[in-house]
Amino acid sequence: MNIENIELRWNLIGNGLKELNRSKILNLLNDYYNTDKKLKGIIKEYQLNLKPTQVVKAFPPFMTELKCPYDGARMLQKLPSRTFPEIMTRKEYCPKCGHKNMEMCRCDNCIEEEKSKRKKCRELIERTYSQENHEKILLSLLSLKDRLYLSALLRATLSEDAKEIKPIKLKENKLAPTKEMEKDILNYLIDRQIIKVAPDSPLEAFPEDGPNYPNTYYIYKVNYLINVQDENLDHEELLKRLEYPSAEEFLSAPEECLILWKEIAYQEVIEFLIYRMDAVGFKFSPGKKTRLVIGQLLKNFSASQIWYFIYISVAYSYQWRRESGVSWKQGANSVITGIETRGQRAIAEEWEVKSFSRNFNLPASQLALVLYNSILQLGSNGYMKVPSKEIIQEKLEKL
Numbered sequence: 001m002n003i004e005n006i007e008l009r010w011n012l013i014g015n016g017l018k019e020l021n022r023s024k025i026l027n028l029l030n031d032y033y034n035t036d037k038k039l040k041g042i043i044k045e046y047q048l049n050l051k052p053t054q055v056v057k058a059f060p061p062f063m064t065e066l067k068c069p070y071d072g073a074r075m076l077q078k079l080p081s082r083t084f085p086e087i088m089t090r091k092e093y094c095p096k097c098g099h100k101n102m103e104m105c106r107c108d109n110c111i112e113e114e115k116s117k118r119k120k121c122r123e124l125i126e127r128t129y130s131q132e133n134h135e136k137i138l139l140s141l142l143s144l145k146d147r148l149y150l151s152a153l154l155r156a157t158l159s160e161d162a163k164e165i166k167p168i169k170l171k172e173n174k175l176a177p178t179k180e181m182e183k184d185i186l187n188y189l190i191d192r193q194i195i196k197v198a199p200d201s202p203l204e205a206f207p208e209d210g211p212n213y214p215n216t217y218y219i220y221k222v223n224y225l226i227n228v229q230d231e232n233l234d235h236e237e238l239l240k241r242l243e244y245p246s247a248e249e250f251l252s253a254p255e256e257c258l259i260l261w262k263e264i265a266y267q268e269v270i271e272f273l274i275y276r277m278d279a280v281g282f283k284f285s286p287g288k289k290t291r292l293v294i295g296q297l298l299k300n301f302s303a304s305q306i307w308y309f310i311y312i313s314v315a316y317s318y319q320w321r322r323e324s325g326v327s328w329k330q331g332a333n334s335v336i337t338g339i340e341t342r343g344q345r346a347i348a349e350e351w352e353v354k355s356f357s358r359n360f361n362l363p364a365s366q367l368a369l370v371l372y373n374s375i376l377q378l379g380s381n382g383y384m385k386v387p388s389k390e391i392i393q394e395k396l397e398k399l
Ligand SMILES: [Zn+2]
Pocket: 068, 069, 070, 071, 072, 073, 094, 095, 096, 097, 098, 099
């Protein structure tokens, strides 16, 4: 380090060096940075009353080219330790206001700026997502799927004061059998404008460097408001209708109802499949083939019967892999084939297929609870029975 070229701030020299004159200090700095002299030797040579750890700290700071963004003063920097010169952890700082050239600076100016920036963001978010800016969807226009999804979402995430949907609650409450479906439901309701971002959502939910702030947001971090209305209902009454949709409306549309039932049954099967694959160490993410196979099986079997096929098939494939030494991938692939074959044989040979009860580690999701209990009124038969239009019609007749 060329000491001559550094613009030192002599008046800020630390105690313990103040007694030395400038040329002595320049020699000392030169000895420290540009020779192999030991620090202890230097202390002795210059008769310093300092411990080795105090020496560098007592060096005068130097002027940098950087100017303080708040007051234009030239920022200073402490001299580095020669042991770790590359770590310039001592950031430039302003001698006037104390601002440090770092992201985490907490000087008065930075705190003030942060405050006003947050205030601006808050205003922008509130303006962008103000309720006056958009129209609400009429309750009568919601499809059964809309209603089912919204009901499950409300049950899983409605705030204590019943005003906002808080996805943060999904950490404890299970909305759908799989995380994939959970995300799909949120996106579906957002796209259909059935739920809207709440203007008081936390600032952290909007990435600052996102394009056209604050129109981009994290779907699990914002809060939502229900964007549905019915002129004849007040908020409380409307909420009741949305949270507890009428079974009759669903059962009166058996075709549509069956599609929903099958979709949830499919998701419950996938959930169990992923769970079992994971349990034996098979890496797996369901693709088209899986969807086809499970969809086909659901025509003849209940979710709980397919859970049984899964259990057996995973166990066999795992054992086969261990004994024959095929790859993990081959082992995992053979599971789907196994499930398919077992299903086909069960039909051909008229097996009495065992039902599996719900796995203790995979509790029912809100979606399944709304559909099986409140709408189909089947309870655990929701996953124990083969989804069928007849069952739906029977239930309708009994209403
Ligand atoms: Zn400053």
